[in-house]
Amino acid sequence: MAQMVAVTGAEGFIGSHLVEALVQSGARVRAMVQYNSFNTWGWLEQLPAEVMAQVEVQLGDVRDPGSVQALMRGADTVYHLAALIAIPYSYQAPRSYIETNVIGTLNVLEAARALETPRLVHTSTSEVYGTARTVPIHETHPVNPQSPYAASKAAADQLVNSYALSFELPVVTLRPFNTYGPRQSARAVISNIIAQLSAGQPAVRLGDVTPTRDFTFVQDTAAAFVAVGTAGPEVIGQTLNAGSNSEISVGDLVQLISDVMERPVQIEQEEQRVRPAASEVRRLVCDNRELRRLTRWQPRYPLHEGLTRTVEWFHQPRNLERYKPHLYTV
Numbered sequence: 001m002a003q004m005v006a007v008t009g010a011e012g013f014i015g016s017h018l019v020e021a022l023v024q025s026g027a028r029v030r031a032m033v034q035y036n037s038f039n040t041w042g043w044l045e046q047l048p049a050e051v052m053a054q055v056e057v058q059l060g061d062v063r064d065p066g067s068v069q070a071l072m073r074g075a076d077t078v079y080h081l082a083a084l085i086a087i088p089y090s091y092q093a094p095r096s097y098i099e100t101n102v103i104g105t106l107n108v109l110e111a112a113r114a115l116e117t118p119r120l121v122h123t124s125t126s127e128v129y130g131t132a133r134t135v136p137i138h139e140t141h142p143v144n145p146q147s148p149y150a151a152s153k154a155a156a157d158q159l160v161n162s163y164a165l166s167f168e169l170p171v172v173t174l175r176p177f178n179t180y181g182p183r184q185s186a187r188a189v190i191s192n193i194i195a196q197l198s199a200g201q202p203a204v205r206l207g208d209v210t211p212t213r214d215f216t217f218v219q220d221t222a223a224a225f226v227a228v229g230t231a232g233p234e235v236i237g238q239t240l241n242a243g244s245n246s247e248i249s250v251g252d253l254v255q256l257i258s259d260v261m262e263r264p265v266q267i268e269q270e271e272q273r274v275r276p277a278a279s280e281v282r283r284l285v286c287d288n289r290e291l292r293r294l295t296r297w298q299p300r301y302p303l304h305e306g307l308t309r310t311v312e313w314f315h316q317p318r319n320l321e322r323y324k325p326h327l328y329t330v
Helices: 013-024 042-046 065-072 087-092 094-115 148-167 189-198 218-230 250-261 289-295 303-314
Strands: 004-008 028-034 055-060 077-080 119-123 171-176 178-180 204-206 215-217 239-242 267-269
Touching: 004 013, 004 065, 013 028, 013 042, 013 218, 028 042, 028 065, 055 065, 065 094, 077 094, 077 218, 087 094, 087 148, 094 119, 094 148, 119 148, 119 218, 148 171, 171 218, 178 189, 178 218, 178 303, 189 204, 189 250, 189 303, 204 250, 215 218, 215 303, 218 239, 218 289, 239 289, 250 303
Parallel strands: 004 028, 004 077, 028 055, 077 119, 119 171, 171 239, 178 215, 204 267
Antiparallel strands: none
8 A cells, every 4th residue: 555645835845846756656645735715725736637636635734733633644754844934034024933833843743743653754954054164064064043034943953853852753854955946936046036037027136146055956855855754764863964065156046047048137136135144144055975875865957957947847928927026025
């Protein structure tokens, strides 16, 4: 019988790609979508009918213990991706990040403990490291969150670690670096740039273009989740980085996207897009050796190929019309 897996945050960018990858791997998926009165399922609605035939959608909220228990009951593996993720909005509404990212994670941990879930995969973020002190960034790098978002994720990570130590909870934490690809919101830099260029704007409006990031194509990130969810017991209790082991500045990224799209580009710095100086993470570059050693996962898509696939997706009018390139998405 196919393994039953549960996914929180399934309607989101990475979550929808993970659901697709899990179904393709032969799993049956129970997917939590945040309750809304429109009964919309986010990006899950773009998945092929043959994929969704293997998916049970459950409307709920990770902040509600009852919803979480109902989702996780009977699951062999739980992938916890539900989170508020936009850094700029975390300056405006920090309490909501604590309620979703910390309390929501507590609900998942308590459910896993009560239900004796065989494996829980928790999602972290490279933002918890802050600006790199040493490169590439190994899992032993100090944690130094520089935004309320990063602080909420670091708190969730520590909570997960405490449950592993206190209650022997079988949990593994995956720490993705910057993921990009089709279906990503315009609050992320790559989708933001592509959407603005696709809409024919004369200049791309951005914040600081000097920071560097390690970008990973979303199908590689989804494969990393599947890898830690299906690997042997040696991954239990581990925190593992998922990234490409390379870095590029935002400014150079703009030029690369311009080359892929064969469109000239000008950059216009917009003050509202600039992070507070001490909150800006200047440099992130992954060391993914531990994940590769324990699971044999490795990224398959070089940046140029991943960008090409992402641009092709945005070039479809029905996809681009979902975006508002003339507005700043917080």
